[in-house]
Amino acid sequence: MPDFGRFWFTGGVEADVITTNTGSPGELLRLLRDGRPRTRAELVVETGLARSTVRARLDSLLDAGLITDGGNGASTGGRPASRLVFNARAKIALAAEVGATHATIAAADLTGALLATDKLDLDIAEGPESVLPLLITAWRELLRASGLDQLPLAGVGIGLPGPVEHSTGKPNNPPIMPGWDGYDVPARVAADLGVPVLVDNEVNLMALGEHATCFPHAQDMIVVKVATGIGSGFISNGALHRGAVGAAGDLGHILAPNGGDAHCRCGNTGCLEAVASGPAIAAKLHASGLDAQTSADVVALVRAGNLEAGQAVRQAGRDIGDVLAACVSMFNPSLIVVGGSVALAGEMLLAGVREAIYRRSLPLATENLAIVPSxxxxxxxxxxxxxxVVQHALSPAVIDHQLTG
Structure with a gap:
């Protein structure tokens, strides 16, 4: 395996503690990542650095392909000055969201925009030595099929359906992932692809994706996934909050007020997941005589106008809202985003969530709270x-390490 050192595999944890000069190449790249072309003279004024320093920093970024000539600016009498712009296609980021029975994979540019995506079937219970090679093969095929295989890789990001110790990328006692506990996922993938590998819980990454692409101005928000399980991701002060060991947001295993003695796969009873997840709703409907086995069956029944299915989904929303109400009181978000396969049932789930939260939370906490679909x-x-991957790979500390290390 290429020896990137621990610096490369910690999702930016080490980068946070490395001192970066304000006039470093990485800091200049941070300015240019807003997409606005600038001349060297404009960057001298904007940074307050010496012209020779700016020139040297920009030359290193040009040599690395991270910026490019974006054309000439207006002439002031002499030859027009060239404008430099961030090169979003300098490298490719590979991404995967892995579920219990399937995965979505993607290739993205350095703005995080998806360039190509694909889906594949898998069984997470088969273990990492089976699943990870499938992902690696699928990524390589995706790059070939999309004509991106000649571009260098910036890194790999993987979301897994269980708790992950983000600082190491190792799953941490995941309940539905036999054989994965403590497995060194970054080392295994890097051995084949030779780039930094970052791993996190899939719902954390959903929160990061919603925040980065749809709600960038929301500083405090909760993203909830309602599917085979129920999980959440927290954005706090504009950054993803993972907790001490990556277990933050494990909403599904909080005791639900109406949980009773319902058995949960975690071994406890009365968990929110045991009464409000897709399989839990399907089981209730099946017991009443409806043809429902999966979350997709539940959604199909609701969309077909089945009254009993609609009521069951709304009640699941109330159960979820009862638990979220405590989060609202503790965390005081401005936004709650609800996604996942059960959320495809539409307003029924959201209506139940809103009903419970507004009933159980104080007006001060809900006055400016928006509860919206993904x-x-x-x-x-x-x-x-x-x-x-992009946040890590383009952080000033990492860029400076690459260009000067």
Whole structure:
């Protein structure tokens, strides 16, 4: 495996503590990442650095292909000055959102925009030595099919359906992932692809994707995924909040007020997931005589106008809202985004969530609270995974390490 050192595999944790000069190449790139072309003279004025310093920093970024000539500016009497602009196609970020039975993979540019996507079937219970080679093969085929295989890779971002210790990229006692606990996912993938690999919980990455692409101005928000399980991701002060060991946002295993003695796959009873997840709703409908086995069946029944299915989904929304109401009181978000396969049932789920939150939370906490459906949709997870790679790969500390290390 290429020896990138621990610096490369920690999702930016090490980058946060590395001192970066304000006039470094990485800091100049940060300015140019807004997409606005600038001349060298404009950058001298904007940064306050010496002309020779700016020239040297820009030359290193040009040599690395991270910026390019964006054309000439207006002439002031002499030869027009060239304008430099961020090159979003300098490298490619690979991303994957892995679920229990399927994965979405993608290739993205250095703005995090998706250039190509694909889906594949898998079984997370088969373990990392089976699943990870499938992802690697699928990424390579995606790059070939989309004509992106000649571009260098910036890194790989992977979302997994369980708790992840983000600082190491290792799953941490994931309940539905036998054989994955403590497995060194970054090392295994980097051994084949030779680039930095970052791993996180899939719902954390959904939150990152929704925030980066749809709600960039929301500083405090919660993203909830309602599907086979129920999870959430927290954006706090504009940054993803993971908690001490990556377990923040495990909404599905909080005791639900109406959970009763319903058995949960985590081993406890009364968990929110045991009464309000897609399979839980389907089981209730099946017991009443309806043909429902999966979340997709539930959604289909609701869309077909089945009254009992609609009522069951709305009640699931109330159960979720009861738990979220405590989060609203503790965290005071300005935005809650609801996604996942069950959310495809539409307003029924959202109506139940809103009803419970507004009933249980104080007016001060809900006065400016918006509760909305996912805007990134099924791509939220891979958008978040790509964003995670881009944020790390283009952080000033990492850029300066690459150009001067």
């Amino acid at each position: 805007q990134a949709g099924i791509d939220a997870g891979v958008l978040g995974a790509a964003t995670m």
